[in-house]
Amino acid sequence: MKIYSYIILMAATTYLIRMLPLVLFQKPIKSRFVKSFLYYVPYTCLTVMTIPAIFSSTRSVVSAAIGFAVALVLGFYKKSLPVVAAAACAAVFITERFMSL
């Protein structure tokens, strides 16, 4: 079955990408530039994945924008991950009710 080969190929490629850096770079990195670079990667990567994709994550740009705004404010006040995620969902749900989507 060709579909099994596809799935195995997908899984193997994805796993190798995740595994090789984790296994090959076990020693602490010395270069200050590389350390700084890796320090910033999580924040830049998450931001790139959020913007602008978040605006098309719901049925309307308006509800997504309001959900995003709620998440930004709660994140600023350091609320926990589940709280921020749930509040953003609730904001989207309520907004879409008002828009009668």
Added chain:
Amino acid sequence: MEGAKDSIAIVIGYFSVSFTFGIVAAQAGISPALATLMSLTNVTSAGQFAGLNLILAQSTYIEMFLTQLIINLRYGLMSLSLSQHLDKKATTGKRLLIAFANTDEIFAVSVSKPHKVSPSYMAGLEIFPVISWAAGTFFGAFANNLLPAAVSSALGIALYGMFVAIVMPVAREKRSVAIAAILAAALSLAFHYLPLLTKVSSGFSIIICTVAASALAAWFFPIPEDDGGDAS
């Protein structure tokens, strides 16, 4: 289990996303069992959605390989970053297991810890999201459109809400992180809307924007030497 507790938001978010994947896969004619197998072995949303399209199009294996490579190359960056954030107990054998489920969200939560994390923390953090990812796919493939559209639309923003919750508190404390994030957002917008740049695939543009914004931030705002590369 601290890791398991930290994974609650991911477990909920994954269920809704993989539920959607299950529905899409079922509509494309993939059986629930195969869709679940795909989720269980891949554990990645963008890669699976793209893979599904290629399977339907009966693409060549080389196309499948290259697409997965490009879409998922960001995990390589994440694993490199996570590699520096694992404590001494993370032997090669344990790293082989941890790598399996180093997703965007798992990575984000583990590096948001102010201290280095142990393999047992990672195990707790990873196991329930993987189960949720596979289970959501299974139920989604079975129960097409069980969720009312209003609910699934609202859940669609959950994972992004989590990302915001990770970046914002640190950006508030550290101006350098705030600038790096704004730079990343600006680059990402450019790759989505500027002519020519929109031709770059989304997988590649994530990598380019991440590398460029991080490199610029590292150049202009190097972290203090004693920081050890940990988020502080």
